[in-house]
Amino acid sequence: xxxxxxxxxxxxxxxxxxxxxxxxxxxxxxxxxxxxxxxxxxxxxxxxxxxxxxxxxxxxxxxxxxxxxxxxxxxxxxxxxxxxxxxxxxxxxxxxxxxxxxxxxxxxxxxxxxxxxxxxxxxxxxxxxxxxxxxxxxxxxxxxxxxxxxxxxxxxxxxxxxxxxxxxxxxxxxxxxxxxxxxxxxxxxxxxxxxxxxxxxxxxxxxxxxxxxxxxxxxxxxxxxxxxxxxxxxxxxxxxxxxxxxxxxxxxxxxxxxxxxxxxxxxxxxxxxxxxxxxxxxxxxxxxxxxxxxxxxxxxxxxxxxxxxxxxxxxxxxxxxxxxxxxxxxxxxxxxxxx
Numbered sequence: 001x002x003x004x005x006x007x008x009x010x011x012x013x014x015x016x017x018x019x020x021x022x023x024x025x026x027x028x029x030x031x032x033x034x035x036x037x038x039x040x041x042x043x044x045x046x047x048x049x050x051x052x053x054x055x056x057x058x059x060x061x062x063x064x065x066x067x068x069x070x071x072x073x074x075x076x077x078x079x080x081x082x083x084x085x086x087x088x089x090x091x092x093x094x095x096x097x098x099x100x101x102x103x104x105x106x107x108x109x110x111x112x113x114x115x116x117x118x119x120x121x122x123x124x125x126x127x128x129x130x131x132x133x134x135x136x137x138x139x140x141x142x143x144x145x146x147x148x149x150x151x152x153x154x155x156x157x158x159x160x161x162x163x164x165x166x167x168x169x170x171x172x173x174x175x176x177x178x179x180x181x182x183x184x185x186x187x188x189x190x191x192x193x194x195x196x197x198x199x200x201x202x203x204x205x206x207x208x209x210x211x212x213x214x215x216x217x218x219x220x221x222x223x224x225x226x227x228x229x230x231x232x233x234x235x236x237x238x239x240x241x242x243x244x245x246x247x248x249x250x251x252x253x254x255x256x257x258x259x260x261x262x263x264x265x266x267x268x269x270x271x272x273x274x275x276x277x278x279x280x281x282x283x284x285x286x287x288x289x290x291x292x293x294x295x296x297x298x299x300x301x302x303x304x305x306x307x308x309x310x311x312x313x314x315x316x317x318x319x320x321x322x323x324x325x326x327x328x329x330x331x332x333x334x335x336x337x338x339x
Contacts, residue, residue: 030151032144033162033196038318041157041301044308051304052311054088060118060306061111062092062299063104063129065147069221069249070275071295072122075145078299079120085300086307091116098188098221101128108132112140118306120157120299123148126192141309145302146293146321149192155315157302159293159323161193165200167291167325168244168270172211179210180241183233185226185254186218187246194218194246197272201244214240219250226250230257234267242268248278248290255286274326274338282328289327294337297321 032038039047062079064072076092083090091111095103101124109132111119118141123129126148133142133152144150146158172182184201187194198216205211215233219225226245234240234257243258245251251271258267264286271278274292281287298321305319326334 030149031192031196032149032156032158032318032320033160035156035318037316038320039316041297041319041321044301044304044315044319048308048313048315051086051307052313054086054307054310057089058087058118058307058310059089059091059114059116060120060303061108061114061116062090062145063108063111063119063121064092064094065104065122065124066096066098066100067094068097069247070277071247071249071273074275074295075122075299078296078301079303080299081296082300082303086303088303088307090120090303095124098124101125105129105132109135112136116140117310118143120145120302120306121150121153122146123150125188125190126150141306143302143306143309146295146298147191147193155305155309155317155319157305157319157321158298159321161196162200164272164291164293164323165197165202165244166204167323168289169201169204171270171289171325172205172242172244173208176211176241177208179208179212181212181214181237181239182241183214183230183237183243184216185229185243185245185250186216187221187250189218189220197246211241219245219253221247221249223249223253226253227257230254231260234258234261234263238263240267242288243270245269245271247271248273248275248287251287251290252277252281255281259286270325274334276338279326279331279338282326282331285328289325291323292326292334292337293323294321294334296339297337 144153248271268288271290278290
């Protein structure tokens with residue numbers, strides 16, 4: 001029995017290692033932000049026609065990062081809306097937190113075992129679900145939905161992470177032509193979304209050397225870590241002009257640090273995701289803005305893409321969903337995407 005168990009463990013480790021190495025090789029050539037095989041989600045109907053009727057009893061799995069983050073709750077809402085709209089069933093699950101990579105992979109493996117026709121996955125890292133994708137093989141369609149990038153997934157649905165950072169940087173270039181001190185609160189180190197958002201922001205902000213990035217620190221998507229990091233930075237740089245945060249959860253923590261330092265209205269704070277709590281904070285005049293990637297719409301589009309692919313349509317590898325920098329001044333025009 002011990003020998004059999006040991007053999008099983010070795011086989012599992014071999015599959016995992018193979019998937020990871022494959023992912024590393026593919027990751028060097030695949031980036032959703034620059035992939036040429038792409039289409040805007042708003043153009044799907046014009047190019048491919050109406051969404052085909054789904055076969056009876058099609059069930060899909062939705063594997064999200066964590067339902068503790070409101071963004072993934074909203075994405076789940078989008079999955080369920082898409083399921084109702086297109087006549088399929090979606091089993092949407094997520095681990096309790098955004099660092100349970102093994103738990104997330106276990107959920108995916110369970111769904112594969114149930115024979116789901118499509119898997120909509122949002123990995124916690126760029127590599128943790130690669131063994132699941134390898135196992136899915138040709139039995140399940142795997143679609144990577146936003147955030148971290150699993151490079152061996154057949155398709156990707158989501159917004160341009162690089163452009164996310166660009167939009168905030170462009171606002172700062174226009175607002176602070178004389179310069180200032182800026183800090184970046186990054187997401188989880190090594191994750192595609194965090195890298196691209198930060199890169200887009202830094203590259204664009206460099207157009208004005210007077211806007212100096214004095215710190216760029218990861219806070220792992222965590223509100224408390226972001227609060228502590230921002231509090232320390234405000235002590236070192238008491239006249240900090242603005243923070244750019246890789247998600248809204250961290251941005252809301254930074255807002256608390258700004259309030260504690262009596263810098264509300266003086267130090268601007270920008271987040272990313274477009275969660276309801278961010279909108280509420282903007283309305284109160286606390287959070288300056290968020291790059292809304294419209295998670296409900298994204299979830300609905302992901303289900304549509306799965307239905308089209310299962311019906312045999314040959315879609316581009318990347319289906320790009322919209323995003324926008326939302327502030328108090330323009331919030332009303334984006335409410336339609338949040339229902």
